[in-house]
Amino acid sequence: MMKTWTLLLLPVAAALEQLRWGTYHSGLYFGIRSRTFPEHVSAGLLWTSSNEDVSQIHHECTERDRFETYGWTKHDGKHFGQQSIRDRINRMQLDTTFLKPPLDQNQYSTTSWASRIAVNPLYQEKGLAESNSLFFYFDLGCQDDAPEHSCRNDILKQLQWRIDEPEDCIEPMADGISCLEMQIHASHPTIEIYNFQTRIQAHFRGREASLLYWGDANVNVVNVKEKTLQYAQRTSVNRQDLEIELPNEVDDDATNVIVQLKYDPRRVTDVVLHVVFAEADEEYVTPVVVYDEVISSLEKSFSSQFDKVFPLSKTQLNGKSLSLELIDTAKAAFSSLIGGIGIYLEDHDQIQETSPLPLYSAVPSRSFFPRGFLWDEGFHQLGILSFDAEITMDVIDHWFGTMDTNGYIAREQIRGQLAQKRVPHEFLVQHASHANPPTLLLTIEKLIEHxxxxxxFKKWLKTLMPKLQTWFEWFQSTQEGTIPNTFRWRGRHEDGRLMPNTLASGFDDYPRASTPSDDERHGSDVLSRIADILQVPSEKFKSLRTTYSTTLDQLHWHNNLYLDFGLHSADGTFENMVVIRCAGQNGEGIDATIPVQQLQRGNPDAACPSSHPRFLYPLGDGAGGLLKKQVFKPNTIRKQFVEHVGYVSFLPLFLKLVPVDSDKLPILLSHIQEHLLSPYGLRSLSPSDVYYNRPNAPGDAPYWRGAIWINMNYLALDSFQYYASHASSEQVRKAYRSTYNTLRQTIVKTISDEYKSTGYFHEQYNDDTGKGQRCHPFTGWTALIVNILAESF
Incomplete structure (x- = not known):
């Protein structure tokens, strides 16, 4: 008979100790992890059914799964999160809950957590599978989770597992509810985090369900899906389908234990998997609690805090109160943002040579970008800091913890094996001269206000200040232009695209000067606010804003717009070319382009570069035709202003750098209304621009060339609201107020309509249709819909 023990909960430690455990594996559908370093423990969920091939077992978030929807609907970033996953192929709805048991009023355990996975059929039980399986695993990890890392050998020294075999629960259940239970114990004499106890219960109606388990030294959070598949077996002699059935054994050197709940959904209903986990220094087992009352209390606590910070019930849009549906959409956007915060570790021996310390960061997209991005993070924290400033300050501390002694922070943090295996190898290397817009300054500025x-906070800011100054000085020295007080984003070079990208700027393929050169000038924008944000007595910083503002007007204001300057052709043409493969002396291939007529006439060798002079063949487009590519043929190339009307043209306005009495205010607003304002939000590039919606290369769809981005719409609304209140001219104030109201209404409708229609928030939105585009769910800066609704800028 299984013993019942008292739940041991350790006292609440410091505020940041509340973050010891969380849903920090952002790229997993339901992944829990400790923030301990370098040793840590992970836990996570996988599932599958006989409705699809067993190789499609679900673990990592991916658009390929084609779920109806998934994402956090309630999450407070520390103690509680609820998520709904609608898996249409397997006809399963999974409602996952993560919580930390409450100790007392406003106090929660820092060393224990619980989860509940409730599974119900979709579509009123139509098309149910013959067999469903849920898998919940516990993984003892170290460093960056590389399965081959030598640190895993240290785990095995004196590590011991004890598995209490599955059996019927001894606690009384509600009428008609069956219960299976098992317990897992891990102990290690020297590594504290590897001492834990967990109790798992499966509640269900019906009797045809089983709990199975397995542990192996070669399995961890990185490869658990692939390794679990090795136990796929034929379901019967007459069936070709495979089904996973774990062998009920744990190897002596296992560092990962997986529990499988297997059942027939046609005969078993109301399935709930309960997991209660606790760190422990002595042997005990936590009891499973029916958490209905606790979860209800946590739901109310989240809603109360959300309503206090974002009082949407008292907010109006177009003169009307917000609907409950729209408020729930806002809660889902915010919850998915804060619930998407993860912890990422890169080992010192890996590709990056920045600090090997963990990075605690929100992510743009759990499915496509489950890792930290520097300029995204500034926008992420604009949405979080009002709700929980402690989380924001800790995120900022982690980002500055990755800064080297020169002041460089890598713009994209591909840390750890889970992140690295999802990114092509050529993108793993970061360049210490390449920057990203320092949007964390916007977050710090807002923190100062709040x-x-x-x-x-003052103590924290004082500690951070030297790092901020070092970071700013790094920008000054590495991104400086050829003229004093000007700046140029590094990393632009000819790369065969229609227009060379400017990844460092954050605006990727936004059209800049057609020919990259050292003479380019890009606006200083965010940096010009440094004196206000740093708030230091140095005369050097006090004078910077005036200096940069003057430079901005003198060297970027042209033809009634703020423009880039560089080596540019304004009168070039676009030509359609055929992509061909050319070979070098050793047979290595390279792609080149050739006019269609030249290919038809023969002599294609002339189109190959001297390094690869031999023509091999034209490339196909995959649809029976030839692969075509547009090539820009410049005519007059000279140093001049780069006249593209888009987001870049209005950054000084969006960042409120234009004086309130400036005669530029009505001019800029007129351009925005004429070129950028669409029925769905502000587009990134004017439809009259020659680069509008032009792809940069085959398969390289336009990115910042017309589509609507929420981060820039947020900044625009912030500035419109500011000038609507502070512009010296009453006429200008009215014009900005009117545009603010129009834009706020349209951008909210665009995002909420698509969320209602598709179940997702998107990376960008089409400026002609308002439809969501690119990756989803994208609950990074798109979650700023909450701030926009609450008018919290």
Missing amino acids: QGDSLA
Whole structure:
């Protein structure tokens, strides 16, 4: 008979100790992890059914799964999160809950957590599978989770597992509810985090269900899906389908234990998998609690905090109160943002040579970008800091913890094996001269507004200040232009695209000067606010804003717009070319382009570069035709202003750098209304621009060339609201107020309509249709819909 023990909960530690455990594996559908370093413990969920090939077992978030929807609907970033996953192929709805048991009022355990996975059929039980399986695993990890890392050998020293075999629960259940239970114990004499106890219960109606388990030294969080598949077996002599059935054994050197709940959904209903986990220094087992009351309390606590920070019930849109549906959409956007915060570790011996310390960061997209991005993070924290400033400050500390002694912070943090295996190898290397817009300064500026009177915040800011100054000085020295007080984004070079990208700017394929050169000038924008944000007595910083603002007007204001300057052709043409493969002396291939007529006439060798002079063949487009590519043929190339009307042209306005009495205010607003304002939001590039919606290369769809991006619409609304209140001219104030109201209404409708229609928030939105585009769910800066609704800028 299984013993019942008392739940041991350790006292609440410091505020950041509340973050010891969380749903920090952002790229997993339901992944839990400790923030301990370098040793840590992960836990996670996988599932499959006989409705699809067993190789499609679900673990990592991916668009290929084609779920109806998934994402956090409630999440407070520390103690509680709820998520709904609608898996249409397997006819399963999974409602996952993560919580930390409450100790007392407003106090929660820092060393224990619980989860509940409830599974119900979709579509009123139509098309149910013959067999469903849920898998929940516990993984003892170290460093960056590389399965081959030598640190895994250290785990095995004196590590011991004890598995209490599955059996019927001894606690009384509600009428008609069956219960299976098992317990897992891990112990290690020297590594504290590897000492834990967990109790798993499966509740269900019906009797045809089983709990199975397996543990192996070659399995961890990185390869658990692939390794679990090795136990796929034929279901019967007459069936070719495979089904996983774990062998009920744990190897002596296992570092990962997986529990499988297997059942027939046609005969078993109301399935709930309960997991209660606790760290422990002595042997005990936590009891499973029916968490209905706890979860209900946590739901109310989240809603109360959300409503306090974002009082949407008192907010109006177009003169009307917000609907409950729209408020729930806002809660889902915010919850998916804060619930998407993860912890990422890169080992010192890996590709990056920045600090091997963990990075605690929100992510743009759990399915496509489950890793940290520097300029995204500034926008992420604009959405989080009002709700929980402690989380924001800790995120900022982690980002500056990755800074090297020169002040360089890698713009894209591909840390750890889970992240690295999803990114092509050529993108793993970061360049120490390439920057990203320092949007964390916007977050710090807003923190000062919200937390300025707090002694704890002032102490934190004082500690951070030297790093901020070092970072700023790195920007000054590495991104400086050829003319004093000008700046140029590094990393632009000819790369065979229609227009060379400017990844460092954050605007990727936004059209800049047609020919990259050292003479380019890109606006200083965010940096010009440094004196206000740093708030230091140095005369050097005090004078910077004036200096940069003057430079901005003198060297970027042209033809009533703020423009780039560089080596540019404004009168070139676009030609359609055929992509061909050319070979070098050793047979290595390279792609080149050739006019269609030249290919038809023969002599294609002339189109190959001297390094690869031999023509091999034209490339196909995969549809029976030839692969075509547009090539820009410049005519007059000279140093001049680069006249493209788009987001870049209005950054000084969006960042509120234009004086309130400037005669530029009505001019800029007129251009926005004429070129960027669409029925769905502000587009990134004017439809009259020659680069509008032009792809940069085959398969390289336009990115910042017309589509609507929420981060820039947020900044625009922030500035419109500011000038609507502060512009010296009443006429200008009215014009900005009117545009603000129109844009706020349209951008909210665009995002909420698509969320209602598709179940997802998107990376960008089409400026002609309002439809969501690119990756989903994208609950990074798109979650700023909450701030826009609450008018919290």
